[in-house]
Every structure is written in C-alpha cells, then in structure tokens.
Amino acid sequence: MKSHHHVALSLLTLCISQQLYAQTNANSVQSASGVQATAAATSNASSSDVPSVTLDAITVSANAKTGTALAQKISEMPAVTQVIYEADIQAQATGNRTVGDILAQLVPSLGVSSGSVSNYGTTMHGRPVQYLLNGVPLSGSRSLSRELNSIDPEQIERVEVLSGATSIYGAGAAGGLINIVTKSTAGYGLTRQTRLGINSSREFKSDSLGYHVGQSIGYGGERVYGNVDVDYETTGGKFDSHGDRISPDANQTDNQDTDTISVNANLGFDISDTKTMNLAATYYDSEQDTDYGVDYGDNLSVLQEGTTPSLRAIDGAKIENQPYNTKSSVNLNYNDSDFLGSNLSLTGYYRDEKARFYPSGKSFTSQAKDVWVNNGLTDADTLGKLLGASVVVTQSEADIEVMGLRAAMQTETDVMGKNTLFSYGADFEREESEQTYYGQDLTTFLASNGLTSTSNGLSYNGGPKTTIDKWGAFVNADVDMTDKWHTSAGVRYQNIKSDTDRFVPIYEQLLADYFATNGISDIADAYGIDYEAGAVEAGSSKHDKVLFNLGTSYQLTDDDQVFANFSQGFTTADVQRALRDVRAGFVVNSDNIQPISINNYELGWQGKRGDTSAKVSGFYNDSDKTVRFTNDYTVEVVDTDERIYGAEASLTHDLNKDWQFGGSLAYTRGQYKKDGDWLELDAVRLTPLKGTAYAQYNFSEGSNIRLQALAVGGSDKAYKDQQNDPDASAQPLTGYATFDVLGQVKLPVGRMGYGVYNILNKDYQTVYHQTTFGDLNRLPASGTTYGLSYTVDY
Numbered sequence: 001m002k003s004h005h006h007v008a009l010s011l012l013t014l015c016i017s018q019q020l021y022a023q024t025n026a027n028s029v030q031s032a033s034g035v036q037a038t039a040a041a042t043s044n045a046s047s048s049d050v051p052s053v054t055l056d057a058i059t060v061s062a063n064a065k066t067g068t069a070l071a072q073k074i075s076e077m078p079a080v081t082q083v084i085y086e087a088d089i090q091a092q093a094t095g096n097r098t099v100g101d102i103l104a105q106l107v108p109s110l111g112v113s114s115g116s117v118s119n120y121g122t123t124m125h126g127r128p129v130q131y132l133l134n135g136v137p138l139s140g141s142r143s144l145s146r147e148l149n150s151i152d153p154e155q156i157e158r159v160e161v162l163s164g165a166t167s168i169y170g171a172g173a174a175g176g177l178i179n180i181v182t183k184s185t186a187g188y189g190l191t192r193q194t195r196l197g198i199n200s201s202r203e204f205k206s207d208s209l210g211y212h213v214g215q216s217i218g219y220g221g222e223r224v225y226g227n228v229d230v231d232y233e234t235t236g237g238k239f240d241s242h243g244d245r246i247s248p249d250a251n252q253t254d255n256q257d258t259d260t261i262s263v264n265a266n267l268g269f270d271i272s273d274t275k276t277m278n279l280a281a282t283y284y285d286s287e288q289d290t291d292y293g294v295d296y297g298d299n300l301s302v303l304q305e306g307t308t309p310s311l312r313a314i315d316g317a318k319i320e321n322q323p324y325n326t327k328s329s330v331n332l333n334y335n336d337s338d339f340l341g342s343n344l345s346l347t348g349y350y351r352d353e354k355a356r357f358y359p360s361g362k363s364f365t366s367q368a369k370d371v372w373v374n375n376g377l378t379d380a381d382t383l384g385k386l387l388g389a390s391v392v393v394t395q396s397e398a399d400i401e402v403m404g405l406r407a408a409m410q411t412e413t414d415v416m417g418k419n420t421l422f423s424y425g426a427d428f429e430r431e432e433s434e435q436t437y438y439g440q441d442l443t444t445f446l447a448s449n450g451l452t453s454t455s456n457g458l459s460y461n462g463g464p465k466t467t468i469d470k471w472g473a474f475v476n477a478d479v480d481m482t483d484k485w486h487t488s489a490g491v492r493y494q495n496i497k498s499d500t501d502r503f504v505p506i507y508e509q510l511l512a513d514y515f516a517t518n519g520i521s522d523i524a525d526a527y528g529i530d531y532e533a534g535a536v537e538a539g540s541s542k543h544d545k546v547l548f549n550l551g552t553s554y555q556l557t558d559d560d561q562v563f564a565n566f567s568q569g570f571t572t573a574d575v576q577r578a579l580r581d582v583r584a585g586f587v588v589n590s591d592n593i594q595p596i597s598i599n600n601y602e603l604g605w606q607g608k609r610g611d612t613s614a615k616v617s618g619f620y621n622d623s624d625k626t627v628r629f630t631n632d633y634t635v636e637v638v639d640t641d642e643r644i645y646g647a648e649a650s651l652t653h654d655l656n657k658d659w660q661f662g663g664s665l666a667y668t669r670g671q672y673k674k675d676g677d678w679l680e681l682d683a684v685r686l687t688p689l690k691g692t693a694y695a696q697y698n699f700s701e702g703s704n705i706r707l708q709a710l711a712v713g714g715s716d717k718a719y720k721d722q723q724n725d726p727d728a729s730a731q732p733l734t735g736y737a738t739f740d741v742l743g744q745v746k747l748p749v750g751r752m753g754y755g756v757y758n759i760l761n762k763d764y765q766t767v768y769h770q771t772t773f774g775d776l777n778r779l780p781a782s783g784t785t786y787g788l789s790y791t792v793d794y
C-alpha cells in the first residue's frame with residue numbers, strides 16, 4: 001500500500017525553508033507536538049525499495065520508485081512546531097464545531113475561538129497568523145478574518161503549526177504559520193467513507209438542530225490517484241446558558257441558520273519515477289437564511305441615544321440580501337526529486353473569496369463630526385442634535401482574489417565535511433481586493449425598528465480597490481555541525497508594492513447623501529455649508545527589506561533537546577481597511593503607508609522521561625510600529641515601539657496503556673510606547689493567559705472517552721493603562737473555563753463519535769465578544785451543546 005499526497009512536500013518541509021534538512025532513512029521519534037496527540041495512522045511502503053521521510057510522528061512517504069523527498073525531523077527544528085493529526089481533529093469535530101474551536105483546544109499559543117464566523121483577534125505570540133490551505137494563503141494583506149471558515153473539519157488530514165515570525169516564508173507570517181492540509185488518497189484501489197451527524201442545544205429546541213452529511217471517494221492506482229470529499233451541513237440557532245436564543249452578530253456575522261457545502265478534490269499523476277504532478281482544489285460556500293434580527297431598542301434607542309442593548313434575538317427579521325461566505329482555491333504542484341541532482345518544486349495557486357456581512361445600523365461618530373466641523377458647522381448644540389439623530393444603515397460586501405507562484409530547490413552536499421542542505425527559491429503573489437457598502441432604506445429600517453433591511457440603490461467605497469504585489473527570493477543553509485548539533489541560517493529579500501484606485505472616503509459619501517436626502521438642507525444653508533464629498537486620489541507605495549534568520553538545536557541527551565532561533569518578519573497593515581477611514585485629500589504614498597518590521601527570538605527545551613513528554617519555550621518579539629483598533633472602529637498604524645513576550649508549555653503522560661493525561665499553558669504579554677510610557681496591549685492583540693487539560697481513557701476494543709478543559713485568564717491591566725490613551729479601545733476581560741466530554745465508540749460497522757460541550761452550562765462571553773466593537777457585540781456564548789456522528793469506511 002502506498003500513500004499519495006497532493007502536496008508534494010508539506011509546508012513545514014518546503015515553504016518554511018529555513019527548517020528543511022535532508023533526512024534519508026529517517027526513523028520515527030517522539031512527537032514534537034507535545035499536546036494531546038493520539039496515534040495517527042501512517043501508510044507503509046508497498047515494497048522495501050520505497051524510501052520514506054519521517055517528520056517525527058508524521059510520515060511523508062514518496063511514491064513507488066520515487067527518490068527520497070528532502071525533509072527535516074520536527075524535533076530538530078529550531079522553533080516551536082506542532083503537527084495535529086486527523087485522529088485528533090476528528091475527535092474534536094463531532095457536532096457543529098468549527099476549525100477555530102478545534103485549533104483553540106489543540107494549539108497552546110493560538111487565541112480562543114470567537115464563537116462567530118470571525119477569527120479577528122486570534123493571534124499567536126501577539127501577532128497575526130498566516131493561514132494556508134494546502135499551501136495556498138488564506139490570509140493576505142486584506143483579511144476578512146474568515147480563514148478558519150474555509151473547509152469542513154471532516155476533510156482535514158492534518159494541521160501544521162509554526163509559532164513565531166519566519167523570514168524565509170516572506171511577508172504576512174508575523175505571528176506564525178498554520179497550514180491546513182486536506183485529505184488525499186491512501187492506498188490502492190477504491191476507498192469510500194460516509195459521514196452523518198446531528199447536533200442540538202441543551203434543551204433540544206427544534207430551531208437549534210443541525211445536521212451533517214458527507215461522502216468521500218478515492219482511487220489509488222499505479223500512476224494516477226485522486227480523491228473527492230463533499231460535506232453538507234445545516235446549522236440552527238445558538239442558545240445561551242439560560243436557554244435564550246443568541247442575537248445575530250451585527251458586526252462580523254455568525255453561523256446561525258446557515259447551509260454550508262464544502263468540497264475538497266485532488267488529482268495526482270506520476271509522470272516518471274522522479275516527477276510528479278498534483279492538482280488540489282477546494283470550494284466552500286456558507287449561506288445564512290435567518291428570520292432573527294438585532295434588538296436596537298424602542299425607536300432605535302441603542303443607536304440614537306446610546307442605551308444599553310438587551311442582546312435578545314428578535315423574531316421577524318426580513319433581510320433582502322442574506323449574509324454569505326464563499327471561497328474557492330486551487331493549487332498545482334510539480335515536483336522533480338532528481339533535477340540536476342537537486343529537488344525541484346514548483347507551485348502555482350489561486351484563491352477567490354467573497355463575503356457579505358449582516359446589515360447593521362450605526363450612528364455617526366467623531367469622524368462625521370470632524371467632517372462637519374471642517375465644513376463650517378461649529379455650533380455644539382446643533383452638532384449634538386445632528387450626530388444624535390444621524391443613523392445610517394449599510395451592508396458590506398468584499399471580494400478578494402489572490403494568485404501566486406512559488407519555486408524552490410534543495411541541494412544536499414558536503415561542505416568542509418559537514419552534511420549541508422541548501423534551500424533556495426523565489427516567489428511572487430498578487431492580491432486584488434475591493435469592498436463595497438450597500439445602503440439600506442432608512443425609512444423601512446426605522447419603521448421596522450431595525451428588523452427589515454432592503455437596498456436603497458446607493459453604494460459606497462469601503463476603502464479603495466487595492467492591488468498588492470509581493471515578490472521575494474531566499475537562500476538558506478542547514479548544517480549538521482555534529483551528530484547532535486544542527487544549525488540553520490538564511491537570508492531573504494522581500495519587496496511589497498501596493499496600488500490603490502481613486503476613491504471617496506465612506507464618511508464623506510455618507511454625509512453627502514445624508515445632507516441630500518434627509519431634510520437638513522436648512523442646517524447647511526444656515527451655516528453656509530456647500531457640502532460636497534471629497535476624494536482620495538490614486539496612489540502607490542513600495543517597500544523592500546532584507547530579512548535574516550539564524551537557528552540552532554542541540555541534542556543534550558537521547559531524551560533532551562534545546563533550541564534557539566532568531567527570525568525577522570516583514571508585513572503591512574490591512575491597506576484597504578486602514579484607508580477606509582482617512583479624510584478626503586489623504587495622499588497615498590510610501591511615506592504614509594509604512595510596513596512593519598518584526599524581530600523574533602525564541603528559546604526552548606523539549607524532552608521525554610519514560611511515558612512523559614514535555615516542551616517549554618519562551619519568546620520575545622518587537623516591532624517599530626503598532627496596529628490598533630480605535631474606539632471609533634478605525635484601524636491605525638502608529639509609529640511607535642512595541643514589545644511582546646511570553647512562554648508556553650505542554651505536557652503529556654501515559655499513566656498506562658489505558659489512561660492518558662495532558663495539558664498546555666500559554667502566557668503572552670506586551671506593551672506599546674505612548675509619550676515615553678509603556679502601555680499594556682489588550683486582548684484583541686494578545687492571547688490572554690490560556691490553559692488546556694485533558695484526561696482520556698482508551699478501551700481495549702478501540703473506543704475512548706475524554707474529559708477536557710479550556711480556561712482563559714481575566715485581566716483589566718490594558719483597560720486601566722489605556723485610560724491614558726484617548727484613542728485606545730481596550731476593554732476589561734473576565735476569565736472563564738469550559739469543560740467538554742467527548743469520545744469515540746467502535747461499532748461492528750463503522751464508529752460513532754459523541755460530544756457534550758460546555759457540559760457545566762457555563763454563562764460567559766468569548767474574548768472576542770468581550771473586547772471588540774461596542775455594546776451590541778457583548779453577546780453570550782453558547783450553553784451546553786450536544787453532538788453525535790457516525791462514520792463508516794468501506
């Protein structure tokens with residue numbers, strides 16, 4: 001039997017080239033993940049002449065008669081790395097669990113799930129994460145924070161995680177990399193799998209019920225192999241610990257009342273004994289159809305008077321254009337393991353993402369006030385009345401297209417008697433994005449108290465249409481200094497260029513329409529205002545930087561290893577989002593759109609004592625700028641120093657063949673400089689103190705049961721500190737802990753999975769709902785939920 005992989009070399013073995021190292025005849029060693037790993041099935045070679053490469057517990061096997069792939073054992077990587085396997089993912093996936101829910105439980109340093117469709121604020125080491133799907137970037141300069149809603153968890157083969165900035169990969173990976181690898185064909189002949197599932201709230205209310213059905217079919221031949229997965233899921237409403245339906249997320253949209261289809265397909269072909277070609281494609285479409293709306297209070301008092309919202313879900317909503325999230329990706333890989341004595345890999349990729357948000361009403365804030373004042377309206381009483389009465393309703397839609405090409409070669413040689421692997425290559429990526437706000441009829445919205453939303457035919461720029469080109473080149477050397485000491489060093493040149501079209505800032509557009517359509521021309525005449533929306537002209541920026549990395553690992557004993565790593569990151573803020581809120585006349589150029597440079601340092605130890613495995617690491621990173629979300633919901637790139645530091649640890653212990661225990665702890669803290677003082681960064685930027693723990697019992701016939709916990713620490717340090725920064729938006733954070741019971745039951749035919757999440761019915765708010773946006777976003781988390789699944793392979 002052989003295993004076909006549609007990604008010829010995994011991201012950890014190719015894209016993160018500073019961590020590549022030739023390993024022929026590699027042997028399996030202890031799992032580097034160090035957390036909650038259960039054995040994942042690995043494929044065996046069909047004959048003794050089939051070489052394989054072992055990434056510790058993960059095996060990347062070459063196809064029959066194919067030359068050995070170049071790789072590196074994870075245990076030798078001078079960085080915090082982790083691979084999460086299919087068995088662990090599927091154990092967590094029962095019910096309507098998202099990829100964000102699963103990774104929050106399994107990745108120590110990753111932020112907790114939002115409970116919404118958004119993964120905004122889900123960082124590692126205090127920096128944004130670069131998410132990828134089969135090596136295709138899901139994150140870009142323009143992010144809709146939907147990366148973890150891109151694939152059904154049932155279709156994931158493994159998840160590869162690298163914490164911390166990485167220079168060789170290039171721009172965008174400031175906090176680390178998470179690569180989601182979808183399932184591929186394993187073995188010869190025809191393989192099939194059928195999946196069924198159901199989930200419900202604690203009270204088994206009919207409108208909370210959700211269903212899941214999935215089918216996989218694959219074929220593995222001597223030269224041609226392929227696989228198709230299709231999953232369909234319908235999700236009901238969410239209910240809090242009191243049994244009340246949770247209000248829609250008016251800011252980022254949620255996944256209540258959604259129908260989702262996820263397709264994963266791959267096709268591989270062995271051109272020769274050394275040449276392979278693989279095509280992988282995914283399609284994800286999640287569409288909402290809800291009858292529930294937001295409670296804006298009597299006569300929209302929440303918007304107009306700032307009263308505290310009830311956060312109830314109100315039945316009777318009529319939304320003309322329901323929210324949706326659609327993504328498609330494709331990547332084509334060509335690999336030649338014997339190209340001029342080297343390993344050559346070429347990958348081209350394309351991704352298209354479209355999303356429509358929930359329609360929402362907003363009152364004009366200080367941006368509007370500034371525009372009016374600049375146009376001559378200075379009377380405080382009139383301004384107050386105008387701002388208090390000014391409500392606008394819009395619905396946002398975004399479209400992002402990304403295409404790119406990566407080329408990499410690896411050459412193993414001997415340098416001064418040292419086994420050395422040279423990795424070198426180049427890459428190019430183009431990203432095009434635009435966002436539009438569609439106006440909603442205000443009269444209809446007011447008459448329905450915010451429940452009815454219909455288009456009024458007006459549209460507004462959500463920032464400029466933006467094109468960003470990134471290209472870079474790198475070279476890296478991995479050297480075995482001794483049989484215990486491994487070093488890695490490299491350099492990368494990165495170039496980032498952005499071009500923006502002419503646009504009218506959204507508040508300029510909204511105020512122009514408001515003056516024209518809402519009966520306040522008398523105010524304009526009284527103050528001599530001849531209001532006309534201003535524009536921001538087309539512009540461009542260009543930046544480049546040389547990045548370095550240096551890392552080393554040393555095997556102290558057969559069971560102990562230490563590592564240290566320095567790497568630089570280089571990225572830009574979300575250009576389109578940041579420009580959305582600028583004033584008319586803003587000049588787009590290289591001086592006004594600055595990149596962010598990051599220096600990242602890591603030091604760690606991992607070891608094993610009998611049946612106990614552990615890993616401890618510390619990190620520090622700093623940058624010359626800070627990115628923040630202000631109290632007016634604008635994004636700012638502030639030219640000031642920022643520092644972030646912390647530590648993470650994980651431990652697993654096999655008490656005996658039946659009992660397993662484990663857990664993890666991650667601590668992150670950081671500050672930015674304001675007027676010479678260091679002020680604390682908030683939980684939007686930093687993952688709060690986070691701990692996980694589990695105990696699992698494995699039955700002899702293959703079934704298991706697991707109790708797991710996830711705890712988040714509370715803090716008000718940033719909230720108190722940022723009282724000294726009038727533009728800051730930090731909120732106090734209340735800690736919480738949740739417990740789940742889940743397991744697998746092996747049946748005569750197939751297996752059943754079950755899960756009871758938040759088993760104590762804890763009343764809490766996620767970090768996202770405590771810290772982002774305003775009072776309308778302070779939504780409770782789900783109470784106890786149940787999930788049941790059945791899977792059969794045939």
